[in-house]
Amino acid sequence: MQEITPTTTEVFSFSLTIALIPVAVSVICAVLGILCFRKREVRRLSLFPFAIAIIAGGLFAPAMLSDRIVVSPREIATTTGFWFAPTHEGFVYEDVGGVHVTTSRDPKGRFCPAWEVHYRDGRVHLIQLSDLWVRHSERITTLLQSYGVSFSR
Numbered sequence: 001m002q003e004i005t006p007t008t009t010e011v012f013s014f015s016l017t018i019a020l021i022p023v024a025v026s027v028i029c030a031v032l033g034i035l036c037f038r039k040r041e042v043r044r045l046s047l048f049p050f051a052i053a054i055i056a057g058g059l060f061a062p063a064m065l066s067d068r069i070v071v072s073p074r075e076i077a078t079t080t081g082f083w084f085a086p087t088h089e090g091f092v093y094e095d096v097g098g099v100h101v102t103t104s105r106d107p108k109g110r111f112c113p114a115w116e117v118h119y120r121d122g123r124v125h126l127i128q129l130s131d132l133w134v135r136h137s138e139r140i141t142t143l144l145q146s147y148g149v150s151f152s153r
Contacts, residue, residue, distance in 0.1 A: 010143060012069040012136045019064040026057030067132050071143045080130050089127050091117050098150045104128055113137070 013019070030053040036046035062083040069078040077090035097120045104114040104126055113134055117125045129137065141151060 009070065009072040010139075012071070012132060012140065014064055014067060014132060019061075022056040022060035022064055026053045026061060029053035029056065067130070069133060069136065069140065071140060073147060076140070076144065078130070078133065080132070091119075091125070093144070093147050093149050095119050095121075096149055098152060099144070101151060101153050 029049040033046045033049035033053060036042045036049060059082055063081060066083060066086070067080045069076065074094075075090055075092040077088065079086050079088055081087040097118045100116040100118065102114050102116055103111045106112045106128065113129045115127045115129065117127060119125070133140065145151065
């Protein structure tokens with residue numbers, strides 16, 4: 001195990017094999033679309049694989065490749081979402097009084113893990129944890145605790 005020094009910055013992202021799944025789907029669907037387009041009887045069906053290829057390759061692949069969480073000695077910052085409308089979340093440690101680990105409802109009404117960030121000035125900010133954040137939450141929590149952020153459940 002590597003010793004954490006106060007100047008260590010860690011970047012968390014999806015592994016390359018997971019991030020390339022939308023690329024593989026896009027390539028496979030593009031090939032299927034080309035094969036369907038070449039046959040006159042099923043030419044109309046080629047639109048369906050082409051649409052999937054465009055969505056997977058144009059929306060999901062760039063999003064998976066650009067999602068990341070950066071934990072530095074000063075702050076935590078995360079970038080998620082689509083390439084044309086990224087979402088930035090995070091906080092500077094010295095502004096935070098503590099973090100409460102909880103759950104919240106997502107837009108579909110499902111419960112998902114979340115952090116209530118309690119700032120020293122009394123504000124409370126709810127951060128819904130993305131899949132990437134949940135995947136690395138234990139390591140992220142350990143790092144933040146080593147930088148002086150307190151957690152409660």
